Structure formats: C-alpha cells, structure tokens
Amino acid sequence: MTVFVDLYTDADTFLHRLDPRVKIVAVVLLSLLALIIGNLVHLLVLLAFVLLLLALGRATLSKTVFALKFVFRIMVMIVVLWPIFDPSGTPVLAELGPVKITEPAIWKGVAMAVRVCCLATVWYILMFTTSQRDLVRGLVKLGLRFDFGLALAIALRFIPTFGVTVESITDAQRARGLELDKGAPLRRSKNYVAVLVPTIVSALRTADMLSLALQSRAYGARPDRTYLRDLKMRWTDALALAVVVTIFAIPAIAKYLLDASL
Amino acid sequence: MSSGGEGEGGGSPAAPRNPAKFVSPKTVALYGILTALTTAVTMVLVVPFPPTRGFFNLGDAMVFFSALTFGMRAGAICGGIGSAIADVLLGFGYFAPITLVAKGSEGLVAGAIGRIKAGAPAAKLLGVAAGSLCMVSTYFFSEWVLYGIGPAIAEVPVNVAQVLIGGSIGILLSVPVSNLLRTAGRPHQER
Amino acid sequence: MRALEFNDVSFTYKGSGSKALEGVSFAVNKGEFITLLGRNGSGKSTICLMSNGLIPHALPGALEGAVRIFGQEVRERSVAEFSKSVGIVFQEPESQLFCMSVEEEVAFGPENLAVPREEIGDRVEWALELVGMKGFNDRSPFSLSGGEKQRVAIAAALSMRPEMLVLDEPAYALDPVGRFELYSVLKELKQKHGMTVVLAERDPEEAVAFSDRLLLLEDGKIAGVGATRNVLRDPQKLSSLGIAPPQLSELAALLNSRLPGESFSFLSVEEAERTLSEDFFAQGRARRA
Numbered sequence: 001m002t003v004f005v006d007l008y009t010d011a012d013t014f015l016h017r018l019d020p021r022v023k024i025v026a027v028v029l030l031s032l033l034a035l036i037i038g039n040l041v042h043l044l045v046l047l048a049f050v051l052l053l054l055a056l057g058r059a060t061l062s063k064t065v066f067a068l069k070f071v072f073r074i075m076v077m078i079v080v081l082w083p084i085f086d087p088s089g090t091p092v093l094a095e096l097g098p099v100k101i102t103e104p105a106i107w108k109g110v111a112m113a114v115r116v117c118c119l120a121t122v123w124y125i126l127m128f129t130t131s132q133r134d135l136v137r138g139l140v141k142l143g144l145r146f147d148f149g150l151a152l153a154i155a156l157r158f159i160p161t162f163g164v165t166v167e168s169i170t171d172a173q174r175a176r177g178l179e180l181d182k183g184a185p186l187r188r189s190k191n192y193v194a195v196l197v198p199t200i201v202s203a204l205r206t207a208d209m210l211s212l213a214l215q216s217r218a219y220g221a222r223p224d225r226t227y228l229r230d231l232k233m234r235w236t237d238a239l240a241l242a243v244v245v246t247i248f249a250i251p252a253i254a255k256y257l258l259d260a261s262l
Numbered sequence: 263m264s265s266g267g268e269g270e271g272g273g274s275p276a277a278p279r280n281p282a283k284f285v286s287p288k289t290v291a292l293y294g295i296l297t298a299l300t301t302a303v304t305m306v307l308v309v310p311f312p313p314t315r316g317f318f319n320l321g322d323a324m325v326f327f328s329a330l331t332f333g334m335r336a337g338a339i340c341g342g343i344g345s346a347i348a349d350v351l352l353g354f355g356y357f358a359p360i361t362l363v364a365k366g367s368e369g370l371v372a373g374a375i376g377r378i379k380a381g382a383p384a385a386k387l388l389g390v391a392a393g394s395l396c397m398v399s400t401y402f403f404s405e406w407v408l409y410g411i412g413p414a415i416a417e418v419p420v421n422v423a424q425v426l427i428g429g430s431i432g433i434l435l436s437v438p439v440s441n442l443l444r445t446a447g448r449p450h451q452e453r
Numbered sequence: 454m455r456a457l458e459f460n461d462v463s464f465t466y467k468g469s470g471s472k473a474l475e476g477v478s479f480a481v482n483k484g485e486f487i488t489l490l491g492r493n494g495s496g497k498s499t500i501c502l503m504s505n506g507l508i509p510h511a512l513p514g515a516l517e518g519a520v521r522i523f524g525q526e527v528r529e530r531s532v533a534e535f536s537k538s539v540g541i542v543f544q545e546p547e548s549q550l551f552c553m554s555v556e557e558e559v560a561f562g563p564e565n566l567a568v569p570r571e572e573i574g575d576r577v578e579w580a581l582e583l584v585g586m587k588g589f590n591d592r593s594p595f596s597l598s599g600g601e602k603q604r605v606a607i608a609a610a611l612s613m614r615p616e617m618l619v620l621d622e623p624a625y626a627l628d629p630v631g632r633f634e635l636y637s638v639l640k641e642l643k644q645k646h647g648m649t650v651v652l653a654e655r656d657p658e659e660a661v662a663f664s665d666r667l668l669l670l671e672d673g674k675i676a677g678v679g680a681t682r683n684v685l686r687d688p689q690k691l692s693s694l695g696i697a698p699p700q701l702s703e704l705a706a707l708l709n710s711r712l713p714g715e716s717f718s719f720l721s722v723e724e725a726e727r728t729l730s731e732d733f734f735a736q737g738r739a740r741r742a
Binding site: 131132133136150153154156157158160161205206209210211212213214215216217218219220221222224225226227228229230 | 505507512531532533536537540541543547551552553556564566567570573577593609610
C-alpha cells in the first residue's frame with residue numbers, strides 16, 4: 001500500500017518504554033486541555049510542549065510531515081475563513097457588504113488553527129511510539145473486553161492484507177477494461193461494485209476460516225484465560241502520569257473553579 | 263460463507279459451548295474482518311471526482327454495505343471503528359472520535375431502517391438517506407465547533423457527494439452479497 | 454485406544470444435496486503418520502474438520518455413524534475440549550493467523566486454556582524452536598512468507614500440546630521453498646517426536662517419504678488404504694483418482710516393467726539412489742565374474 005498501515009517507529013526512548021495506558025490517558029487529557037484553553041499564547045505553549053514530546057519520541061521527519069500535511073491545509077482554511085464568518089469585536093479592519101473583518105476575529109482564527117494543530121499532533125505522540133500490539137493490550141488493560149480487543153486486533157492485523165487484496169483486484173479489473181477513473185458518476189459507481197464484490201466475498205471467506213481457527217485454538221474455553229504478557233506500572237510510568245495529570249489539572253481548575261479566562 | 267444477520271453463530275443441535283460468555287467466534291471474526299475491510303477500502307479506494315477536483319473514498323460504501331447486509335450492530339461497530347482507524351492511519355487521528363460517532367451513527371441508523379421488511383428497496387433507500395443525514399450533520403456540527411462555521415459549511419457538499427456515491431454503491435453491494443449468503447448453503451466448500 | 458476412529462461415517466453439509474462423506478471407516482493409531490489423498494471434493498477436508506469436532510459443532514449438517522477422537526465421541530465434547538488433544542492446520546496460510554505478532558499467535562491457545570504464564574512462555578519458545586521460527590516472536594504474521602506462516606500455524610497448534618496434528622493441504626498455497634520448509638518440520642515431528650499426524654494432500658510427492666499409510670479418497674468414499682509402499686506400487690490407480698503419482702514411484706514402475714524380475718519401490722531419492730547403485734554394482738560384479 002502507498003500509505004502507512006502502521007505509524008509505529010521502533011526506537012528506544014522513554015516514550016517508547018512508557019506504559020501504553022499512561023500514553024493513552026495522556027493523549028486524552030492533553031486533547032481535552034487543548035479544547036479547554038482558548039488563549040493563543042497558552043495554546044502555543046501547549047503546542048511547543050507537544051512538539052517537544054514528538055521530538056523526544058524520535059519521530060522521523062517523513063512521518064511528521066505526513067502527520068501534519070493534512071492538518072496544515074485545515075489550519076490555512078480556518079485562518080482565512082474564521083474572520084469572514086465572525087463579525088464580533090473591534091476594531092473593524094474591513095467591511096464588504098454584510099462581511100465584517102475584525103482584528104479580534106483574526107486572532108481568534110489563528111488561535112483556533114493552533115488548537116487544531118495541537119489536537120492533531122498530540123495523537124501522533126501515541127501512534128509513533130506505541131506498537132499496535134501494545135495499544136490493544138493497553139486498551140484491554142484499561143477495561144476493554146477481551147473478545148472486543150481480539151476483534152480489534154483482528155481488524156488491525158488484516159488491514160494490510162485487504163489493502164493488498166483491494167489493490168490487486170482493482171488492477172485486475174482495470175486490465176479487463178473496466179473504467180474506474182472516468183465516466184458518469186453512477187456508471188463509475190457500478191464499476192466499483194465489480195471491484196468490491198470479489199473483495200468482500202474473499203473477505204467473508206477469510207472470516208469463516210478465522211472463526212474455525214479461533215475455535216480450534218480454544219477461543220472462549222475458559223473465562224479465566226491467562227496472558228503471556230502483562231503490563232506493569234513502574235515508578236517512571238506513575239511519575240509520567242502524575243506530570244500529565246498536573247499539566248491538565250492546573251489550567252482546568254483555574255478555568256472552572258477560579259473562573260480565570262484562558 | 264457466513265450466514266447473514268446479527269445472530270451469534272451456531273444453530274446446530276450441539277452448538278459450540280462457550281462457557282466464557284464471550285461473543286461467538288463467528289461474530290468476533292466477522293466484525294474484525296468487516297472493520298479491516300472498511301479501513302482498507304477507505305484508505306485504498308479513492309475516486310477522483312472532477313466537479314470539485316476532490317477525492318472521495320469509498321469508505322461509506324462499506325459502512326452502508328455492512329449495515330444493510332449484517333445489521334445495525336455490524337454497521338455501527340465496523341463502520342464506526344473501521345472509519346476511525348482509517349482516520350488515524352491517514353493522518354487526521356484527532357478526527358477519529360468524531361468519525362467514530364459520525365460513521366457509527368450512519369451505520370446504526372442505516373442498519374436499523376434499511377432492514378425493515380427484509381430490506382425492501384424503499385427501506386434501504388430510506389435507511390441510507392437517514393444514515394447519511396446522521397453522518398453529514400455530525401461532521402457539520404463538530405467542524406463548526408472545531409473549525410468555525412465557514413469550513414464547516416464548505417465541507418457539507420463534499421460529504422453529501424460522498425454519501426451519494428457511498429450510499430448507491432453500498433446498496434448495489436448488499437443485494438448480490440445478501441443473495442450469495444442466502445444461497446451458499448455449504449459453509450465450508452472445498453475448491 | 455485409537456487416536457482417531459471413523460465407523461461407517463456419512464456426512465451431508467447443511468443446505469447441500471450431496472453427501473460429502475459416505476460410509477467411511479478407518480482408524481489411526483497413536484504415533485502413526487497417515488496421509489489422505491484425493492482430488493478436490495473427495496472428502497479430505499471434511500475428514501480433517503471432523504477430527505477435532507469443527508464438524509458438526511461449527512459446521513452443521515447431517516452426521517451418521519461414529520467418530521471417536523481418543524475414545525471420545527465427537528458429538529459429546531466441544532471443539533475447545535478437543536483442542537487439548539488435537540491441533541489443526543488449514544490450507545490458507547493467511548486466514549488462520551489472526552494476531553499481531555508471532556508470539557501472541559503461538560500463545561493464544563494455551564492462554565485460552567488458562568495455562569500458567571511461565572509455562573506458556575516455555576511452550577512458545579519450544580514450539581517456535583521446533584518449527585524453526587525461533588526469534589520471530591515480535592514479527593507480524595503479515596510480514597512472513599507463506600512457508601513461515603504455515604510453520605507458525607503449526608507452532609500455534611503445537612503449543613497446546615496436542616497428541617495428534619491434523620493438516621488440511623498445508624502446502625497447497627506454498628512455493629517450493631515453503632513446501633520444503635514445511636515438510637522438513639513434518640518429518641521431524643514424525644521422526645523425533647513420534648507425533649500422530651493426519652495429513653490431507655492432493656500431491657503426495659513429498660509426503661510419501663515419511664507417511665506410514667496412505668488413504669485414498671474419491672467422491673466421499675474410501676478408494677483404497679494401505680501401507681505407503683504397497684499403495685504406491687500401483688501408480689495407475691493414483692492417476693485414475695486424479696492424484697499425480699510421485700515421480701519416484703513412476704520411475705520404479707517403469708524400471709519394473711522394463712526389467713523383468715525386478716520389483717523396485719522408492720519412497721525417497723536417497724532410497725532410490727542407494728538401491729539402484731547397489732543393484733548396478735551387483736550387476737557389474739556379476740558381469741565381471
């Protein structure tokens with residue numbers, strides 16, 4: 001496939017060693033934090049912190065660019081469009097019919113763009129430094145049911161398989177003269193059905209075989225199943241969790257209990 | 263071929279005993295596979311669409327297909343999670359929770375309405391329309407909050423075109439596959 | 454007690470009009486390596502799927518006759534219970550591995566049986582070593598070759614410490630290297646570990662070298678059964694059943710027809726080489742004398 005199917009990069013940094021549960025909680029808290037604070041300077045500080053973590057996780061340049069290229073387009077769109085739709089505040093810089101461009105609205109747009117950048121980047125701290133296996137393990141340890149976790153693991157395991165299947169069937173149908181790139185939309189939709197039906201049939205066959213394989217290996221035999229690998233919180237994990245909770249709690253308390261505007 | 267429907271597998275007089283009260287192996291396998299398929303189709307099958315010079319993925323086709331063929335639970339879980347994973351892998355992971363709700367509700371509603379009267383054509387159309395409405399409005403309101411009203415409005419026609427294509431392909435897919443599932447008696451065929 | 458016993462077994466898949474098996478009776482002794490031969494649809498897979506209870510528990514249909522697995526009637530125990538004594542490997546490498554790493558794949562069975570953690574670790578290392586996949590613990594099954602995938606599937610079955618291993622055309626989707634790797638493992642299982650093995654094949658070429666017995670199937674019925682060497686004496690019968698006879702048995706049959714009085718039979722290249730060179734030396738000595 002031409003796209004990444006696993007964003008994880010193997011390395012040995014403290015972020016890689018961190019318990020996946022701590023990383024999942026951290027990402028959720030930092031995302032909420034980005035939504036709580038609205039002040040441009042505070043958002044920039046948060047963004048700097050997130051980018052620092054990304055650098056500490058030794059994110060490769062190509063993956064960072066990949067993670068940010070889509071967000072960058074959205075950021076530009078927000079900065080351009082926000083002032084047009086938000087007429088609040090003074091001074092008014094320009095007025096064109098019903099559209100009023102004000103200085104506070106411009107800054108608000110920039111702040112919103114930075115917020116979206118924070119939200120987008122913080123995810124990749126988790127995704128770049130945690131293998132899919134640890135991710136599922138972490139979710140199960142956080143309370144996801146074993147069977148649901150297994151279904152999720154199966155999904156992640158088979159994404160590249162089906163990516164290849166879809167591509168090869170597409171190529172085969174193209175070679176038979178099926179037009180997938182031109183033509184009227186409805187006609188083209190019909191042509192995609194010719195790609196998707198064999199893909200789906202092969203996938204459903206795989207599902208049947210998997211169900212036999214699961215049963216043959218004693219799936220569901222006992223409720224008290226054991227696990228070869230377990231996650232253990234070490235003092236460094238506890239410390240990291242404490243730091244993240246503090247970083248989240250101080251602005252949250254300031255905003256909601258002390259009524260400070262952030 | 264898996265039998266259609268929501269059901270837990272089995273059905274033979276001596277159905278597999280499952281003392282652990284886990285979801286049946288058939289369901290685990292089917293849901294895992296449908297989720298992977300939704301993600302793979304979303305990521306790989308992108309259709310160039312000249313009027314807006316944009317690209318559409320066929321992910322919605324898989325969400326509607328899962329919902330109409332296997333029911334609202336499959337539509338909601340496989341559609342929602344499969345699309346959310348695709349968001350993460352395509353580089354807009356922060357959007358994954360929103361996508362989970364948007365596509366999950368799309369599948370849930372399409373599956374709930376689309377299978378009334380054994381999936382009559384009118385039910386399917388209505389289901390897809392109602393599911394589409396869920397998806398478009400979820401994205402609209404979320405983007406309004408996140409990006410402001412401007413980008414949110416700009417996205418609406420894109421999403422509408424996406425569900426139009428996805429919905430029509432989803433319906434076209436569910437018909438032959440449902441028939442296949444009904445007629446394929448021998449679950450394990452030697453080839 | 455036999456490892457596997459079929460007594461006048463017939464089976465029709467639910468929704469199918471024809472019998473997949475009809476009046477099949479045979480038994481497999483403990484420690485025996487038996488190879489089922491037949492073309493597509495001859496009933497090999499059905500026998501395999503019955504050997505651990507997937508039929509009739511997971512794949513319903515009309516089952517007549519008695520199937521006993523280590524003395525237990527197939528209808529009376531669940532697949533999970535049989536999984537402790539029977540391991541199974543399917544044809545397609547890709548669709549029987551469902552975990553995100555080799556290690557999880559091999560640990561999955563014992564984990565479900567609530568085996569203590571330390572012992573699972575030992576079993577995983579033991580099974581991976583046995584199939585020659587040591588050190589592949591953290592690899593994703595997706596990244597493996599077909600032959601490697603099938604060997605992981607064998608390890609995943611072995612880690613449940615079964616007494617019998619059932620393989621349904623495990624080499625079908627493999628390239629020559631993958632086939633070679635797979636058969637090396639089967640040979641070792643037979644020779645070093647004395648494992649009871651039921652192997653379904655449509656191409657007997659490699660498997661005859663270490664099969665104790667061959668069972669020929671046609672249209673769900675047994676068309677012949679016997680010691681490997683005896684069955685192979687009649688390559689034409691194999692051909693008539695749609696099974697390509699091993700090249701070595703064709704060679705033996707050819708030599709026997711050209712050289713009156715000879716009755717060669719070769720199960721491996723080494724054996725053919727040894728027998729033939731002895732034979733030629735003997736003839737040479739005879740001529741000189």
